Amino acid sequence: MGEHHGPAKGLTRWLYTTNHKDIGSMYLWFSFAMFLLGGVFALVIRAELFEPGLQLVDPGFFNQMTTMHGLVMVFGAVMPAFVGLANWLIPMMIGAPDMALPRMNNWSFWILPFAFALMVSTLFMDGGGPNFGWTFYAPLSTEYAPPSVTFFIFAVHIMGASSIMGAINVIATILNMRAPGMTLMKMPLFVWTWLITAYLLIAVMPVLAGVVTMMLFDIHFGTSFFDAAGGGDPVLFQHVFWFFGHPEVYIMILPAFGIASAIIPTFARKPLFGYASMVYATASIAILSFIVWAHHMFTVGIPLAGELFFMYATMLIAVPTGVKVFNWVTTMFRGSITFETPMLFSIAFVILFTIGGLSGLMLAIAPADFQYHDTYFVVAHFHYVLVPGAIFSIFAAVYYWLPKWSGHYVNETLGKTHFWLSFVGLNITFFPMHFVGLAGMPRRIPDYALQFADFNMISTVGAFIFGFSQVFFLFVVVKTIRDGKKADAQVWEGAEGLEWTVESPAPYHTFSTPPKV
Amino acid sequence: MFKKRLFSGLGAITASSTALAEDAQRWGVNMTEGVTDVSREIYGLHMDIFWWCVGIGVVVFGVMFYSMFKHRRSVRKESATFHENTLLEIIWTVIPVIILVIMAIPATTTLERIYDTADADIDIQVTGYQWKWRYEYMGEDLSFFSNLRTSQDEITGRSQKGEHYLLEVDEPLVVPTGQKIRFIINAADVIHAWWVPALAVKKDAIPGYNNEAWTTINEPGIYRGQCAELCGRDHGFMPIVVHAMEPADYERWLADKREEAAVLRELMAQTFTFEELMTRGEGVYQRMCVACHGANGEGGVGKAIAGSPVATGDINAHLDLLVNGVNGTAMQAFGEQLNDLDMAAVLTYTRTAFGNNMGDSLQAVDVYQFKAAQ
Numbered sequence: 001m002g003e004h005h006g007p008a009k010g011l012t013r014w015l016y017t018t019n020h021k022d023i024g025s026m027y028l029w030f031s032f033a034m035f036l037l038g039g040v041f042a043l044v045i046r047a048e049l050f051e052p053g054l055q056l057v058d059p060g061f062f063n064q065m066t067t068m069h070g071l072v073m074v075f076g077a078v079m080p081a082f083v084g085l086a087n088w089l090i091p092m093m094i095g096a097p098d099m100a101l102p103r104m105n106n107w108s109f110w111i112l113p114f115a116f117a118l119m120v121s122t123l124f125m126d127g128g129g130p131n132f133g134w135t136f137y138a139p140l141s142t143e144y145a146p147p148s149v150t151f152f153i154f155a156v157h158i159m160g161a162s163s164i165m166g167a168i169n170v171i172a173t174i175l176n177m178r179a180p181g182m183t184l185m186k187m188p189l190f191v192w193t194w195l196i197t198a199y200l201l202i203a204v205m206p207v208l209a210g211v212v213t214m215m216l217f218d219i220h221f222g223t224s225f226f227d228a229a230g231g232g233d234p235v236l237f238q239h240v241f242w243f244f245g246h247p248e249v250y251i252m253i254l255p256a257f258g259i260a261s262a263i264i265p266t267f268a269r270k271p272l273f274g275y276a277s278m279v280y281a282t283a284s285i286a287i288l289s290f291i292v293w294a295h296h297m298f299t300v301g302i303p304l305a306g307e308l309f310f311m312y313a314t315m316l317i318a319v320p321t322g323v324k325v326f327n328w329v330t331t332m333f334r335g336s337i338t339f340e341t342p343m344l345f346s347i348a349f350v351i352l353f354t355i356g357g358l359s360g361l362m363l364a365i366a367p368a369d370f371q372y373h374d375t376y377f378v379v380a381h382f383h384y385v386l387v388p389g390a391i392f393s394i395f396a397a398v399y400y401w402l403p404k405w406s407g408h409y410v411n412e413t414l415g416k417t418h419f420w421l422s423f424v425g426l427n428i429t430f431f432p433m434h435f436v437g438l439a440g441m442p443r444r445i446p447d448y449a450l451q452f453a454d455f456n457m458i459s460t461v462g463a464f465i466f467g468f469s470q471v472f473f474l475f476v477v478v479k480t481i482r483d484g485k486k487a488d489a490q491v492w493e494g495a496e497g498l499e500w501t502v503e504s505p506a507p508y509h510t511f512s513t514p515p516k517v
Numbered sequence: 518m519f520k521k522r523l524f525s526g527l528g529a530i531t532a533s534s535t536a537l538a539e540d541a542q543r544w545g546v547n548m549t550e551g552v553t554d555v556s557r558e559i560y561g562l563h564m565d566i567f568w569w570c571v572g573i574g575v576v577v578f579g580v581m582f583y584s585m586f587k588h589r590r591s592v593r594k595e596s597a598t599f600h601e602n603t604l605l606e607i608i609w610t611v612i613p614v615i616i617l618v619i620m621a622i623p624a625t626t627t628l629e630r631i632y633d634t635a636d637a638d639i640d641i642q643v644t645g646y647q648w649k650w651r652y653e654y655m656g657e658d659l660s661f662f663s664n665l666r667t668s669q670d671e672i673t674g675r676s677q678k679g680e681h682y683l684l685e686v687d688e689p690l691v692v693p694t695g696q697k698i699r700f701i702i703n704a705a706d707v708i709h710a711w712w713v714p715a716l717a718v719k720k721d722a723i724p725g726y727n728n729e730a731w732t733t734i735n736e737p738g739i740y741r742g743q744c745a746e747l748c749g750r751d752h753g754f755m756p757i758v759v760h761a762m763e764p765a766d767y768e769r770w771l772a773d774k775r776e777e778a779a780v781l782r783e784l785m786a787q788t789f790t791f792e793e794l795m796t797r798g799e800g801v802y803q804r805m806c807v808a809c810h811g812a813n814g815e816g817g818v819g820k821a822i823a824g825s826p827v828a829t830g831d832i833n834a835h836l837d838l839l840v841n842g843v844n845g846t847a848m849q850a851f852g853e854q855l856n857d858l859d860m861a862a863v864l865t866y867t868r869t870a871f872g873n874n875m876g877d878s879l880q881a882v883d884v885y886q887f888k889a890a891q
C-alpha cells in the first residue's frame with residue numbers, strides 16, 4: 001500500500017494524536033512520572049519511620065502520604081503503564097494498523113493528567129488531601145473526611161472513565177482487528193491477559209464509580225448509605241469497595257503474566273509451556289477474583305458461613321496461580337537460557353511474585369488472618385506482588401521492547417545495574433516488613449513501639465536504594481533513546497511474534513495491510 | 518577455684534542469654550504464640566501453612582535454579598522443544614488442591630471455635646473513640662476510658678522513650694484469668710479495630726455494629742496491643758493494655774473500683790472551693806485536652822483556649838460545648854467521658870487559666886442539672 005504521512009510536528013502532535021504508538025508513549029511517560037511522584041510520597045513515609053518518634057511530619061500529613069502513595073501508584077503508575085504497553089503492543093502483536101477507536105484513545109489518555117492534577121492539588125487545600133488510606137473506608141472518608149474529598153471523588157470518576165474507555169478500546173481492537181489467521185488461541189499471551197483484564201475493568205470500574213458517588217451523596221446530599229446513625233451501614237462500603245478492589249489487584253497483575261509469558265520463552269529459547277492452560281488459568285483467576293472480595297474483611301464480623309466461603313474461595317485461587325508459575329518454570333527447564341536484562345527482571349518476577357503469592361496463601365487462612373490483618377505482614381505481601389510483580393514486569397517489558405520502540409539497543413551493563421540495584425533495594429525494603437508484621441506492627445502508623453525499630457531502619461535504607469535506582473532507570477532509558485546502538489528488526493534472536501517482523505524503530509504506521517499469520 | 522570459675526561462667530551465660538532474649542524481642546521475626554488456647558491454635562496453623570509454603574518454595578525455586586545453572590546457554594547450546602503435557606498440568610493442579618484441603622480442615626475447626634461466643638462468664642463492652650478505648654463491665658456499673666499514657670515529650674524526642682513506648686495506657690483493661698470473657702465491640706465515630714496479639718483477638722469496632730469476640734486467658738500478665746484499623750490522625754496512638762489477674766486479685770480490683778465509685782459519688786455531692794476546682798481542673802486538662810489544645814491553651818488540632826470566645830463567654834454555652842462537643846470536628850462530646858465533677862473542674866480551670874481570667878466556676882451539681890435538663 002501507498003505512503004503514509006508521518007507524525008505531525010510540535011506540541012499538537014501529542015495533543016491531537018490518534019496514533020497508538022504516540023498514545024502508548026504518552027501513557028508510559030505519564031506513568032513513569034507518577035511512579036516517581038508516588039515514590040517520593042513513599043520516601044516521606046519511610047523517612048518518618050526511620051526511627052521511633054515523630055521526626056519529620058505531622059501524623060495527619062503522614063496519613064495523606066500513605067493515601068496518596070497508594071492512589072498514585074495504583075491508578076497513576078501501574079494501570080496507565082499497562083495501558084501504555086497495550087497501546088504499543090496489542091496492534092503490533094495482532095497485526096492491526098492501530099487501536100479500534102483511536103479518537104477515544106486520545107481522550108482516555110488526555111483526561112488522566114487532569115485527574116491527577118486535581119487529586120494531587122488536594123494536598124494544598126485547606127484541611128489537606130485525602131487522609132483515609134487508598135481504601136477510603138467510610139465514615140472516615142465521608143463524615144470525618146477533609147473538605148477536599150469532593151475533589152478526590154471527582155478525580156476517581158475521571159480515572160475510572162479513562163480506564164473504562166481504555167478497556168473498551170482494547171476489547172474492540174482484539175475482537176475485531178486481528179490479522180487473518182490470528183485465531184484467538186494463536187494470540188500472544190500478553191494479548192490474552194489484556195483481553196481478560198479489559199473485561200475485569202469494565203466489570204468493576206463502574207462499581208468504584210458507584211461507591212464514590214454514594215460517598216458524594218452522603219457528604220453533600222444528606223443520604224446515609226454508610227452512616228450508621230442515619231440507618232446506613234459502614235460495612236456496605238467495604239463490600240462494594242472490595243467488589244471493585246479485589247478484581248483490581250488482578251487488573252494490576254494479569255498483564256504482567258502476559259509479559260513474563262512473552263519474555264521467558266525468548267531467553268529460554270523454548271516455546272512457552274502449556275499455552276492453553278495459561279489461557280484457562282488466567283480466565284479462572286479472573287472469574288474467581290469476583291468471589292473472594294471479603295477476604296479483605298475477615299475481621300469485620302461477617303457470619304461464620306460467609307467467612308468459610310471466602311476462605312475456601314480464596315485458597316482456590318492458589319491453584320490457577322500455581323499452574324502459571326509451574327508453566328514458567330517448566331518453560332525454563334531444559335531450555336538454553338541467557339540472562340539479558342528483560343530475562344533477569346522476569347526471573348525475579350517469577351521468584352518474588354511467588355513469594356508474594358505464598359504469603360497470600362497464608363493470609364487466606366482466615367483464623368491466621370486475624371493475626372496478620374492490617375499489619376505490616378499484609379504490607380509486605382502486597383508489595384511483593386505489586387513491586388516485583390507489576391512493576392518488575394513493566395521494567396522487563398520496557399527493556400524487552402524499547403529497542404523496537406526507539407530503534408536502539410539498551411546497554412546491557414546499565415540495564416543489569418538497574419536490575420541489581422532494584423532487586424537488592426526491594427528486598428531490603430520489603431522483606432523485613434514480614435517480620436515486623438508478624439511481631440505485631442500495625443500498618444498506617446507514623447510512629448511505633450521500640451521493638452520494631454531495627455527492621456524499620458533497614459526497610460528505610462532499602463527504600464532509598466530502591467527509590468534512587470529508579471532515577472538511574474530514567475537515565476538508562478533516555479540514554480538508550482538518545483544514543484543507543486542501532487537495533488535490528490529481530491531484536492532478540494529467540495523472540496517470536498509479529499512485532500519483530502517490522503523494522504526497529506517500528507514505523508509510525510504498521511500493518512496497514514494485514515500480515516499473513 | 519574451679520567452683521568459682523564455674524559460677525562466673527554460668528553467670529556470664531545467663532547474662533548473655535537474657536541479652537539474647539531481649540534481642541529476640543527486638544529482632545522479633547515471628548508471630549507470638551500468645552497465652553490462650555485459641556492463640557496457640559492460630560500459631561499452629563500459621564506455622565503449618567508457613568512450612569507448606571517453604572516446601573512449595575523449595576521445590577519450585579529448586580527446579581528454577583537447577584534450570585538456571587544446568588540449562589544455561591553456555592552449558593546447553595540446544596534447547597528442548599516440548600511445550601505441552603496434559604498429565605503434568607493435571608498433577609500440578611491436583612497436588613495443590615490436596616494441600617489446600619489439608620490446610621482447610623484445621624482452619625475450619627479453629628474458625629468455628631473462634632466464632633463460638635456463647636456461655637461467657639464476663640461481658641465487656643469495648644468502644645472505640647478517636648483516639649481512645651472505653652471499657653464497660655456489663656452488669657457491674659463500671660466503665661472507664663483508656664488513653665495513651667506516653668508523653669508528648671517522648672514522642673517528639675524531647676525525653677527518653679520508655680520501655681513500653683506507645684504501648685502504655687492510663688487505665689488498662691483488667692480481666693481475670695481462666696474465665697471466658699466476651700467482648701462486645703463497637704465504635705462511636707469511625708471504624709477502629711481492637712487487637713491484642715497475645716490473645717489473638719482482632720475485631721473491627723464499627724459504628725452501628727455490636728461485634729463479638731471472646732478469650733480465655735491462661736496466664737496472668739500484661740498484654741499489649743493497638744488499634745489496627747486506620748481511624749484518623751492519631752490512629753497510631755490508641756494502644757490497648759490488658760492486665761490479666763488471678764480471679765481473686767480481680768475480685769479485689771473490682772472491690773477497689775466500687776469503693777472509688779462510692780467515694781466519687783460522695784465527692785460529687787460536696788461543694789468545692791474555687792482553688793480545689795482549679796487544681797482538679799488542671800489535672801483533667803492535662804489528661805484529656807492537652808493533646809489538641811496545647812499546654813498553654815494555644816491550640817493545635819483544636820482551637821486556642823487562651824482568649825477563646827467560648828471560654829470567655831457565656832458559661833452555659835461553654836458547658837454545652839464541652840458536654841455535646843462540636844459536631845463533625847475532633848471536639849468530642851465530653852459529657853459521657855468526664856464525670857460531672859471533672860467537667861465542672863475543667864470548665865472552671867479553662868475559664869481562668871491561660872490569661873482568660875473569668876474567675877467564675879460551676880459545681881458538679883450544676884453539670885448534673887444541665888445534663889438532666891437536656
Ligand SMILES: [Cu+2]
Nearest residue numbers: 709744748752
Ligand atoms: Cu482507632
